[in-house]
Amino acid sequence: MLNCIDNSGAAIVECVAVMKKRGMRPTASIGDRIIVVVQKQRSFGQEGPGGGSLSIANKVKRGDIRHAVVVRAHKEQQRKDGSYVKFDDNACVLINKSGDPIGTRLTSVVGAELRDKKWSKILSLAPLHV
Amino acid sequence: MAQALPFRSATCCCRRAVKFAWSLPAQKRSMLSLHAGPVERLDFPPQLPEQYWSQLPKRMRPDQVKREIKIHENPPSEWKTCKEPVKLIDQQQMAILDPTGARARLFDPKNPDGAKAGDIILATFKTGEPFSGVAMSIKWRGPHTSVLLRNQLTRVGTEMDIKVFSPLVQSMEVAQKAAKRPRRARLYFLRKPKHDMGSVQKIVDGYLRQRAILTGGSPGGAKRQQGGVRGGVRGGTRRR
Numbered sequence: 001m002l003n004c005i006d007n008s009g010a011a012i013v014e015c016v017a018v019m020k021k022r023g024m025r026p027t028a029s030i031g032d033r034i035i036v037v038v039q040k041q042r043s044f045g046q047e048g049p050g051g052g053s054l055s056i057a058n059k060v061k062r063g064d065i066r067h068a069v070v071v072r073a074h075k076e077q078q079r080k081d082g083s084y085v086k087f088d089d090n091a092c093v094l095i096n097k098s099g100d101p102i103g104t105r106l107t108s109v110v111g112a113e114l115r116d117k118k119w120s121k122i123l124s125l126a127p128l129h130v
Numbered sequence: 131m132a133q134a135l136p137f138r139s140a141t142c143c144c145r146r147a148v149k150f151a152w153s154l155p156a157q158k159r160s161m162l163s164l165h166a167g168p169v170e171r172l173d174f175p176p177q178l179p180e181q182y183w184s185q186l187p188k189r190m191r192p193d194q195v196k197r198e199i200k201i202h203e204n205p206p207s208e209w210k211t212c213k214e215p216v217k218l219i220d221q222q223q224m225a226i227l228d229p230t231g232a233r234a235r236l237f238d239p240k241n242p243d244g245a246k247a248g249d250i251i252l253a254t255f256k257t258g259e260p261f262s263g264v265a266m267s268i269k270w271r272g273p274h275t276s277v278l279l280r281n282q283l284t285r286v287g288t289e290m291d292i293k294v295f296s297p298l299v300q301s302m303e304v305a306q307k308a309a310k311r312p313r314r315a316r317l318y319f320l321r322k323p324k325h326d327m328g329s330v331q332k333i334v335d336g337y338l339r340q341r342a343i344l345t346g347g348s349p350g351g352a353k354r355q356q357g358g359v360r361g362g363v364r365g366g367t368r369r370r
Contacts, residue, residue, distance in 0.1 A: 083276075085289070091286075
């Protein structure tokens with residue numbers, strides 16, 4: 001279960017597969033592409049529970065299967081200079097099949113490892129990267 | 131006819147001999163017994179001609195001399211020349227990484243004014259943006275000394291374990307000392323929501339402002355740093 005930090009309409013998603021990783025239990029870290037199922041939708045203020053406006057605002061719905069990129073990980077990750085970075089939660093950003101983010105804005109900090117993995121579009125949307 | 135008689139007598143003798151042999155009680159008949167007994171060792175004839183030497187085993191040839199076994203001396207002891215090599219290399223590395231010794235003094239556990247767990251530390255890098263946070267733990271490991279900083283960025287707890295003597299670290303400053311000396315060396319309880327200090331950005335910004343006033347001469351540098359520290363929002367967009 002990961003937080004989704006963009007405005008695509010998903011709030012909490014569940015990871016069902018990690019792409020381009022092999023093994024008994026492949027693990028994803030920052031910058032890895034995963035496949036997720038949307039578990040909870042984000043509600044937008046007052047018109048949140050109302051059906052019509054919600055479906056327009058939300059680009060994804062509960063139960064959708066989407067691709068995503070991990071942008072924060074709770075597991076500490078070593079950088080090339082020997083320092084470690086760790087976040088308090090796991091978070092991702094939904095993308096489409098070609099790799100462009102579905103949302104247009106990110107709400108919180110992302111890891112700088114995205115730069116090494118060529119996710120510059122997500123980095124440019126992010127308010128802060130560490 | 132003349133030949134038959136000796137033949138018969140011979141077979142007769144033979145039969146008798148066999149009978150006699152079988153009648154002997156304890157004596158065992160074996161081929162080995164024929165050769166039993168000590169074998170006398172014969173010396174080689176003196177002045178054996180050289181063409182026969184090849185038939186002898188190598189060690190028995192007259193020209194064979196005893197092989198000399200060379201006894202090597204022990205190699206010189208490295209331990210005697212350098213008793214603590216790791217310490218020596220650590221010293222060399224420290225001389226390279228921290229020539230003035232200021233950083234080492236700041237992170238000296240015996241220094242009362244040095245950085246301690248619980249302090250708010252601001253680290254600036256030669257590449258990338260500065261990072262500030264509460265020091266949760268300081269690992270003293272000579273040149274590998276590292277400090278674990280925790281901060282909340284956009285309300286997400288972020289921790290960074292920074293190598294103090296890394297050449298990429300430009301400066302390390304204590305923005306605020308801990309109000310009370312913590313009773314623990316490692317403040318991992320700060321991760322719990324009850325004890326979390328939240329964002330330390332305001333404190334660091336205040337410290338930078340104060341420092342700019344005090345130093346006076348270099349507001350530009352401080353300002354730039356400040357801008358970088360405050361957001362990364364602005365810094366990031368500007369870079370792009």
